[in-house]
Amino acid sequence: MTVTATAPPAADERLGKPRAMDQLIKRPEIGAMLGALLVFLFFSVVTEQFLSVGGAATWLDDASMLGIMAVAVAMLMIGGEFDLSAGVMTASTALVTALLATQLGLNVWLALLVSLAFALAVGALNGWLVMRTGLPSFIVTLGSFLALQGLNLGITRLVTGSVQVSGMREAAGYESAGFLFASTFQIGGTSFYVSIIWWVLFTVVASTVLMRTKFGNWIFAIGGAAQSSRAVGVPVVRSKILLFMTTAFAAWLVGSINILRYASVQANQGIGLEFQYIIAAVIGGCLLTGGFGSAVGAAIGALIFGMARQGIVYAGWNSDWFQLFLGVMLLAAVLVNNMLRRRAERVRR
Amino acid sequence: MTSLIETENIGKTYGSVIALSDVSTVVNAGEVTCVLGDNGAGKSTLIKILAGVHQHDQGSFKVEGEEIKFSSPREALDHGIATVYQDLAVVPLMSVWRNFFLGSEPTTRFGFLDSKKGKAVTRKALSDMGIDLRDVEQPVGTLSGGERQCVAIARAVHFGAKVLILDEPTAALGVKQAGVVLKYVAQARDRGLGVVLITHNPHHAYPVGNRFLLLKRGRALGSYEKSEIDINELTRQMAGGAELEALEHELRGVEA
Numbered sequence: 001m002t003v004t005a006t007a008p009p010a011a012d013e014r015l016g017k018p019r020a021m022d023q024l025i026k027r028p029e030i031g032a033m034l035g036a037l038l039v040f041l042f043f044s045v046v047t048e049q050f051l052s053v054g055g056a057a058t059w060l061d062d063a064s065m066l067g068i069m070a071v072a073v074a075m076l077m078i079g080g081e082f083d084l085s086a087g088v089m090t091a092s093t094a095l096v097t098a099l100l101a102t103q104l105g106l107n108v109w110l111a112l113l114v115s116l117a118f119a120l121a122v123g124a125l126n127g128w129l130v131m132r133t134g135l136p137s138f139i140v141t142l143g144s145f146l147a148l149q150g151l152n153l154g155i156t157r158l159v160t161g162s163v164q165v166s167g168m169r170e171a172a173g174y175e176s177a178g179f180l181f182a183s184t185f186q187i188g189g190t191s192f193y194v195s196i197i198w199w200v201l202f203t204v205v206a207s208t209v210l211m212r213t214k215f216g217n218w219i220f221a222i223g224g225a226a227q228s229s230r231a232v233g234v235p236v237v238r239s240k241i242l243l244f245m246t247t248a249f250a251a252w253l254v255g256s257i258n259i260l261r262y263a264s265v266q267a268n269q270g271i272g273l274e275f276q277y278i279i280a281a282v283i284g285g286c287l288l289t290g291g292f293g294s295a296v297g298a299a300i301g302a303l304i305f306g307m308a309r310q311g312i313v314y315a316g317w318n319s320d321w322f323q324l325f326l327g328v329m330l331l332a333a334v335l336v337n338n339m340l341r342r343r344a345e346r347v348r349r
Numbered sequence: 350m351t352s353l354i355e356t357e358n359i360g361k362t363y364g365s366v367i368a369l370s371d372v373s374t375v376v377n378a379g380e381v382t383c384v385l386g387d388n389g390a391g392k393s394t395l396i397k398i399l400a401g402v403h404q405h406d407q408g409s410f411k412v413e414g415e416e417i418k419f420s421s422p423r424e425a426l427d428h429g430i431a432t433v434y435q436d437l438a439v440v441p442l443m444s445v446w447r448n449f450f451l452g453s454e455p456t457t458r459f460g461f462l463d464s465k466k467g468k469a470v471t472r473k474a475l476s477d478m479g480i481d482l483r484d485v486e487q488p489v490g491t492l493s494g495g496e497r498q499c500v501a502i503a504r505a506v507h508f509g510a511k512v513l514i515l516d517e518p519t520a521a522l523g524v525k526q527a528g529v530v531l532k533y534v535a536q537a538r539d540r541g542l543g544v545v546l547i548t549h550n551p552h553h554a555y556p557v558g559n560r561f562l563l564l565k566r567g568r569a570l571g572s573y574e575k576s577e578i579d580i581n582e583l584t585r586q587m588a589g590g591a592e593l594e595a596l597e598h599e600l601r602g603v604e605a
Contacts, residue, residue, distance in 0.1 A: 212461045214454040217443075221451050224440040231400070231432060232504075233423040233452035291442045341442070343491075 028285025029297030031336045035283065035329065036304050043311030050307075050314050053190040060192065063306025064199035065254055067299045069273070070280035071199075071206045072250035074298035077281050078210070079243045080223035080290030081130060081137040085122070085145040086247050087273030092148050093119050093255030094265040095156060101171035103159055108173035108260075116252050122148070123248025127241030149271060156267035166264030174260070181253075182261035195257050199299065202250065206295035219243065224291025279326065280305055283333040287341055304329065351414035352377050353512050353543040354399060354430070360407030361394050368394040370407065372569045374562045376512055376543040381534065383554035384547045385587050386564035392547045395564070396514050399545065400432040401425030426452075429511035433501040435520055441490030445482060446471040448489050449504050474507040475500065478533055495526030502533050506540060513537050514545040519553045531557055551587050555580045563587060 049055040069086055076083055093115045100111035126144055130137045156163055168174055181198075184191035210216035221229040222236050230236045259265050282288065283304060284297025305326075312322050352375040360370035369391040376382045386392050397403040398410065401419030409416055412428050419425045422432070439448045446464070449471040455463040471485045480499045482492075489497055498518045505513050515534065519527035535557050538544050548554050554561060561578060563570040563586055571586060578586075 208461075212464075214456060214460075214462065217447055217451060217454050217462065220443055220447070221440050224442045228434070228440055229451065231402075231422050231434060233426050235423075287442075291440065 027294075028292060028337070028340070029294040029300055030285075031333065032284045032297045032300040032304065035333075036300050036307070039304050039307045039311065043307060043314065047311060047314035050311055053188050055310070055314065057190050057192045059306040059310040060196050060303075061306075062310055063303045064193065064195040065257065066273075066276060066280060066305050067199040067302030068195075068202050068250050068254050069247070069277045070284070070298040070302040071203050071295045072247040073274075073277040074281035074284060074286050074293050074295055075206055075210065075219060076243045076247050077278070077286045077288070078223045078290060078293040079219045079240055080226065081240060081243065082141060082278065083126065083244060083247045084138065084141040084274045085126060085148055086141075086251055086277055087270040087275075088145050088148045088152065089119065089122065089248060089251035089270070090255045090258065090273065091152055091265065091267065091270035092122070093252040094259040094269070095152055095165060095267060097256060097259050098165040098168055098265050099156070099159060101174075102165060102167045105171070108168070108171050108177040110173075111171075112177060112256055115256070116249070119248040119252035119255075120245050123245035124241055126248070127244030130244070131237045131240055145274065149268075152267045163267040164264055165267075168259060168263040174263075177256075178260045181257045193261070195261075198253060198257065199302075202253070203295055203299040210295050215239065215242075220291055276305065279330050282337065283329055285333075285337060285340075287337055288334070289341070292337075292341060301333075352411075353413060354545075355411040355414075356395075356399075356405075356408065357411075358408035359395075359398065359405045359410055361398060361403060361405050367567055369398075369405075369567045372408075372562070372564070374560070374569075374572060376545055377559075378511070378543050379538060379541045380559040381538050381544040381546055381557050382560045382562065383558035384545060384562045384564060385549065385551060385554055385583070386570075387549060387587075389566070390564040391567040392549075392564055393516070394567070396432065396516055396545065396547055399425070399430060399512075400514055401430070426510075429509065430514065431505035431508065431510035431512070432514040433498065433505060433516065433518065435517040439489045439497050439501055442488055444486045445475075445489055445492070445500060446485040448500060449474070449485075449507075453508055470507075475503050478503045478506065478536060480533075493526060495522050495529050498522075498530050499533050502530075502537060506537050506542065510542060512543045512545065514547070516547050517549070518546070519548060519550065527553060549587070551580060551583045555583060 043050040050059070069090070073083060073086055096115040096118050097108070097111045100106045100114055101108050106114070122144065126141055130140045133140065153163060156165060181194065183194045185194060210219060218229065218234045218239050221234055222239055226236050258269070280301035281293065281298040282301070284294060284299070284301035286293030286298065308325050309322055312319060354376040357373050358371045360372070361368050372391070372395060374382060384392050384395060394403065398405045401422045401424050404418050404420070411417065412430070417428070419428070425432070440451065443451070446468045450467050455466045455470070457463045468485050472482070475482055475485070478499065480496070480503060482496070489500065492500065502513065502515070518530050518534070522530060531553060534544060534546060538557065546554060546558065559575055561573045561575070561583060563572070
């Protein structure tokens with residue numbers, strides 16, 4: 001923070017502001033970090049398995065699957081939009097891959113590629129519909145959420161006669177694709193899923209894009225004030241459509257990890273997860289109104305989720321308590337975020 | 350010398366609504382053209398045409414002597430026409446320097462944002478305009494309304510705008526802040542930019558303006574050089590002249 005030699009008279013009012021708060025405004029993930037630390041310490045003390053390597057492998061894996069999506073959803077939320085179809089998309093992509101590989105006998109790699117194209121097309125359609133109609137993305141993606149849910153069940157039942165697709169293990173290319181998406185690696189004699197690496201990688205890339213690139217600057221701008229951004233030449237429509245395609249890509253990644261790990265997929269999977277993604281993003285410092293947030297924060301939000309969900313299991317409590325915990329966390333996060341925004345947006349004349 | 354902008358009998362209709370018709374004006378380098386009018390007079394429609402947000406459907410619109418029809422604000426920007434809107438000049442939650450470079454971000458060789466350069470250039474450009482900010486990393490939302498306008502004006506000047514369109518820059522400001530903004534308008538003019546100043550306050554327009562275009566109900570009520578009109582006449586015309594006198598008479602009737 002630099003202070004110019006000759007402070008203008010107007011600056012005097014600003015000098016009274018506490019420094020710590022200024023820093024918080026710049027780092028939206030601070031609150032989530034603090035929360036994560038608390039949850040970590042709490043379950044480390046209360047339970048025995050939590051701090052063990054095996055325990056860590058479990059809650060990190062839980063957090064990773066949620067985290068990949070939460071990070072993508074956070075980018076979209078910073079860009080000022082929601083995607084309610086994100087949860088169901090993880091099932092849709094897995095189903096497309098599984099049906100192509102098991103029913104048509106396609107090589108798994110080829111099936112994954114088609115599934116990726118499908119995901120990107122749905123994402124682009126979501127984005128295009130939102131921008132074209134000018135309707136809130138909440139409503140548009142609620143529509144695509146229901147449509148995809150219906151398609152998942154309908155097509156799966158039509159093709160297989162049941163509501164699940166299995167038998168991936170026999171498909172050509174399952175081993176090599178599985179290595180990339182669903183293998184494990186050893187640390188201290190304990191297996192960690194490779195999804196954790198995908199999660200970290202995705203977070204690093206997303207955060208770099210957000211903070212260090214032109215496009216990242218545009219994401220914050222279109223979420224904060226789309227009209228102003230357009231007026232200075234930011235391609236608002238293209239950027240938003242790209243963000244919807246990013247969440248679709250993340251859903252494809254998670255769907256692929258799922259199908260290759262479990263070799264089967266339920267047609268009704270993924271429903272309800274979309275809210276968990278949004279909650280993780282909000283806990284990580286994203287504003288519901290857009291224009292503010294962090295990818296790292298969303299990843300930490302997912303970490304809190306994973307730690308609490310598994311911690312409660314280790315503690316031997318009923319999992320009902322997880323929902324209570326979630327509700328309290330969400331409310332606390334929204335209150336903190338709101339306060340930060342009011343500080344940043346306060347208009348002085 | 351050709352004018353930076355010249356419109357001749359320009360007009361725009363939205364369906365059956367005639368928002369603007371038969372408006373002619375010029376904007377020259379180093380001069381301020383003021384557009385005055387009450388709410389609904391067509392000021393916004395006119396500047397939106399100049400800024401590339403809307404397209405005109407009558408008359409001619411020339412930029413540096415060349416007939417033109419912009420398809421987007423980006424295209425207008427590429428022709429050196431920058432617009433600063435009243436409410437949407439900046440993105441409040443973003444830092445000053447990120448706002449300053451929005452849409453024209455500086456990048457390093459590897460395509461990443463060059464934040465060091467961004468901050469330094471922002472600080473320099475702002476201080477060149479005489480704007481002294483403590484910290485270019487603070488969110489723009491923490492600045493006062495006048496300071497925000499100034500950041501937006503400095504941005505337009507820095508990125509080589511030839512024409513600066515200001516939409517009611519002083520509307521929401523106090524007397525002192527409005528004075529500061531007008532100072533920067535004059536500064537931009539003295540740097541050789543053509544300025545279009547939209548306002549409904551003749552007291553703000555008169556000191557900096559070279560030319561005054563009065564609009565009413567989508568039509569030009571009159572266009573004057575500064576030498577042809579004084580502030581009282583400008584105010585009278587703006588307020589609706591005879592109409593206001595009638596209203597005054599009526600109000601006196603109420604009092605009595």
